[in-house]
Amino acid sequence: MRISRYILVFLVGFLIAKFWYQKKDNHQQKEEVRVVVNSIKNMSKLVISSGNFSEVYNFTDSKKYFYETISFDKKAIVTVNAKVEVGYDLSKLEIEVDSLAKKIYIHKIPKAAITIIPDVKYFDLQQSQFNAFSKNDLNKINEKSIEKIKQTVELTNLKKEAKTRFFEEISKIYQLSAIYGWEVVDKTNSRFLSDFKEVNLLK
Missing domain, CATH: 1.20.5 (Single alpha-helices involved in coiled-coils or other helix-helix interfaces)
Structure with missing residues (x-):
């Protein structure tokens, strides 16, 4: 018992x-x-790098009559001061957490978005009665001046800086997974996260 x-x-x-x-x-x-x-x-919902840019754009247009013996010209000097932001919206980051397998799947990463806030001013505006500036002309000048700003942005490090800041946010996921023994799985089929791993391996 x-x-x-x-x-x-x-x-x-x-x-x-x-x-x-x-x-x-x-x-x-x-x-x-x-x-x-x-x-x-x-994680930060919006990762942004910003900069201020200035460009001067010269516009000329001529209308010729009587076998080009008479010309009516219109000219303008345009200055563009623009604030440019390059950012990643992390709310569009698609992540799946598998708690049983201890895996974090990254399915989709957001693309960089470029926002330009221009301030366009006209100087030395010259026109004639037979060749005056129309609303369409001014819209085209605005578009061309903004396009010049975009070209300037491509020559700077602004996009690279935004990408670096995005990498800093993504690294938080990898650091967290290392602490708890989880695995991060890249399901994006892109070079973006491969570039991230290469950058971090070089450090």
Whole structure:
């Protein structure tokens, strides 16, 4: 009888301990998943690099009559001061968290968006009654001046700086996965995250 009692007490104690540790392990796992998910959600929603640019654009147009012996010209000097922002909207980052396999899948990354806020001013505006500036002319001048700003942006490091800042945000996911022993899986089929890994391996 005593042996049976000891066995019964042992079994009850074993079951209580197993239930306690299993409950504790489940709690830790839920806490770990909560930390991972919240950390991803709390990344900066918008990563931006900005700069100010200035361009001068000269516009000329001529209308000639009577075998080009008479010419009516219109001219304008246009200055463009523009604030340019290059950014990544991280709310468009598509991420899946597999808590059972301890994997973070990155399905889609946002493309860089360029926003130009121009301030266009006209100087030395010359026109004649037979060749005056129309609304369409002014719209075209605005478009060309903004296009010149875009070309200037391509020659600067603004896009590279925005990409670097995006890498800094993405690195938080990789650092977090390393802490908890998770794996980050790139499902984007793009060179973007490959470039990120190469940059970080060189550090």
